[in-house]
Amino acid sequence: KAGVTQTPRYLIKTRGQQVTLSCSPISGHRSVSWYQQTPGQGLQFLFEYFSETQRNKGNFPGRFSGRQFSNSRSEMNVSTLELGDSALYLCASSFLLAGVIDTQYFGPGTRLTVL
Amino acid sequence: AQTVTQSQPEMSVQEAETVTLSCTYDTSESDYYLFWYKQPPSRQMILVIRQEAYKQQNATENRFSVNFQKAAKSFSLKISDSQLGDAAMYFCAYRSVRGGSNYKLTFGKGTLLTVNP
Numbered sequence: 001k002a003g004v005t006q007t008p009r010y011l012i013k014t015r016g017q018q019v020t021l022s023c024s025p026i027s028g029h030r031s032v033s034w035y036q037q038t039p040g041q042g043l044q045f046l047f048e049y050f051s052e053t054q055r056n057k058g059n060f061p062g063r064f065s066g067r068q069f070s071n072s073r074s075e076m077n078v079s080t081l082e083l084g085d086s087a088l089y090l091c092a093s094s095f096l097l098a099g100v101i102d103t104q105y106f107g108p109g110t111r112l113t114v115l
Numbered sequence: 116a117q118t119v120t121q122s123q124p125e126m127s128v129q130e131a132e133t134v135t136l137s138c139t140y141d142t143s144e145s146d147y148y149l150f151w152y153k154q155p156p157s158r159q160m161i162l163v164i165r166q167e168a169y170k171q172q173n174a175t176e177n178r179f180s181v182n183f184q185k186a187a188k189s190f191s192l193k194i195s196d197s198q199l200g201d202a203a204m205y206f207c208a209y210r211s212v213r214g215g216s217n218y219k220l221t222f223g224k225g226t227l228l229t230v231n232p
Contacts (some may be wrong), residue, residue, distance in 0.1 A: 033219065043206065045219035056218040088158060092220075104152070104220060106160035 001004035001025055004093050010112045018079040021110045025072050025093030032074040033104060034066060045091075049074055050096070071112040078112075086114045116141045119209050121223035129231050130196045135182075136192045136226045138207030146212045147192045149183065150220070155203040163205070166190065168212075194228075202230045 013019050017100045019075035022069050025032050034046040045058040066076040072093075076086055092104035118141045128134035140149070151163040159179055166174045166183050173181050178198075182191045209222040 031218070035220075041223040042224050043220075045221075048218035050218075058219065088162060092160075103162060103165055105162065106152075108157070108159045113157075 002103055004091055004106040006089075006110050008110060009108065010113075012115065013081050014067050014091060014115050015081055016078060017081050019081060019112060020075055020077045021091075021112070023074045023076075023091030023093075024108060025074070025091075026095075026105060029093035029095050029105075030072050031094040031096060032068055032072065032089075033092045033094070034074070034076050035090045035092065036060075037090060038086075038107070043090070044075065049105055059113045081114045083114050085112065087112060117144075117147075117209050117211070117221050118228045119197045119207050119221050119223040121205075121207055121226050122199045123226045124224070125227045125229070127229040127231060128194070129200060130197055133193060134197055134228065136194075136205050136207075136228065138190045138192070138223055140190065140207070141191055142188070142209065142210050142211075144211055147178050148212065148230070150208040150210070151179070151181070151190075151192045152208060152222075153201075153203045154206065154225075155200075160206075164192065166221075170176050199230050199232060202228055 007022045016093045031050045033048040047057040052068045063079045068074045088109045090109045091107045094104045095102045120139045147164045147168045153161045153163050164176045165177050178195045181192045204225045206218040206225045
């Protein structure tokens with residue numbers, strides 16, 4: 001079974017621009033979560049989607065948004081980029097077991113650099 | 116809110132020896148999951164081992180085992196017969212079983228493990 005895939009793997013943007021990152025979950029996984037990883041803050045939860053609905057969101061400004069499509073693929077968007085948005089963005093997918101999300105499996109990440 | 120603490124920023128071990136990475140967590144919940152993830156230089160986050168809080172038996176996956184002490188809120192990872200490929204950043208993570216918090220992992224800051232040949 002193919003793992004979680006994320007595109008693009010690397011991205012360079014300038015301040016003020018916007019960016020869209022994509023995540024394709026493992027086949028059969030309907031829950032997709034996004035995390036931001038930085039040297040200073042570590043790994044922080046952004047949001048989680050299930051059946052095209054955002055069920056929970058972390059403590060990030062409204063510039064960070066996402067969506068999920070009917071095939072469970074997910075995108076996250078960051079508008080008006082700031083230097084502090086430079087990070088590794090990780091996507092994780094999970095199967096639902098009795099209504100509870102099971103172990104999350106991660107993609108390789110997208111490295112975003114904001115200049 | 117739950118917190119996860121990894122008190123060892125860096126550890127080193129000789130190839131073929133055993134090393135233990137520490138993790139403590141704080142929660143008021145009685146049912147939850149604990150995980151160890153490994154992140155090698157490729158940055159791919161890889162699941163190492165998982166423990167359900169309701170299970171008293173410590174989880175084991177080949178050379179990897181945990182020492183889960185629920186009362187002490189401690190969850191350490193033991194790597195036996197260390198191999199060069201074990202070199203990576205190791206993250207301890209917590210996840211609730213129910214409610215909105217079920218949807219997210221709370222990570223520690225990580226422990227960088229070096230394996231010396």
